[in-house]
Amino acid sequence: MEVSDEELMSLIKAGKIELLNSLFDRYGNRLYSYFLKSTLNKADGDDLTQELFIRVMKYRKSYKEGQSVEIWIFQIARNMVKDHFKKMKVYRDNFCLMEIIPEHISNEADNQQEREEQLYRAMSKLSKEKRELLVLSKFEGMKYEQIAILRKTSVSNIKVQVHRVIKELKDIYFGQEFEN
Numbered sequence: 001m002e003v004s005d006e007e008l009m010s011l012i013k014a015g016k017i018e019l020l021n022s023l024f025d026r027y028g029n030r031l032y033s034y035f036l037k038s039t040l041n042k043a044d045g046d047d048l049t050q051e052l053f054i055r056v057m058k059y060r061k062s063y064k065e066g067q068s069v070e071i072w073i074f075q076i077a078r079n080m081v082k083d084h085f086k087k088m089k090v091y092r093d094n095f096c097l098m099e100i101i102p103e104h105i106s107n108e109a110d111n112q113q114e115r116e117e118q119l120y121r122a123m124s125k126l127s128k129e130k131r132e133l134l135v136l137s138k139f140e141g142m143k144y145e146q147i148a149i150l151r152k153t154s155v156s157n158i159k160v161q162v163h164r165v166i167k168e169l170k171d172i173y174f175g176q177e178f179e180n
Contacts, residue, residue: 005023005026005068005069005070006065006066006067006068006069008022008023008026008069009023009060009063009069009072010063010065012056012057012060012063013060013061013063017057020053020056020057023053023056023069024053027070027073028049028053030140031049031052031073031074031077032045032046032049033045033135033139033140034074034077034135034136034139034140035048035049035052035077035080035081037123037131037135037139038081038128038131038132038135039081039084040120040123040124044084048077048080048081048084051080052073052076052077052080055076055080056073056076059076068146068149070142070146071146071149071150074136074140074142074146074150075150078132078150081128081132085128118173119173122169122172122173123169125172126165126168126169126172130161130165130168133147133158133161133162133165134162134165134166134169136150137158137162138162138166144158144159144162
């Protein structure tokens with residue numbers, strides 16, 4: 001029988017640090033994806049993912065019993081992304097999709113790769129707050145209720161924001177020429 005995230009976190013909080021591996025297995029890929037899409041940089045995504053689990057271990061006592069582990073972890077991740085951009089003082093848009101897509105791909109895959117590159121370029125033109133909203137809702141599949149809790153706002157406000165960000169992304173994606 002598999003333990004719930006909340007039970008797992010309670011055990012980690014109680015000192016069973018070795019169970020962090022199980023938490024990493026459950027959330028590692030999603031968090032890496034979140035960091036990668038938020039920073040648009042593979043190395044930063046790697047570093048932030050590793051740092052997040054160090055923080056989970058360090059701040060495990062701050063987890064409140066019964067609280068959603070997913071929301072707690074993504075709140076830490078959100079704060080880390082904000083801190084990351086504060087440290088950089090400049091916004092970097094140097095994401096290279098070729099780092100994660102194999103070099104030898106078919107023509108159909110070339111078209112897919114081209115569309116993905118265009119999408120990431122369009123996403124890079126969004127503010128980091130708007131991109132975060134898009135990443136959480138559409139790429140990470142978080143429910144509007146969960147995002148509302150993270151952002152300390154109403155569900156209806158999140159729905160409106162997501163709708164506006166998607167419209168803005170479509171306008172950028174379809175209405176602009178991108179440099180190669």
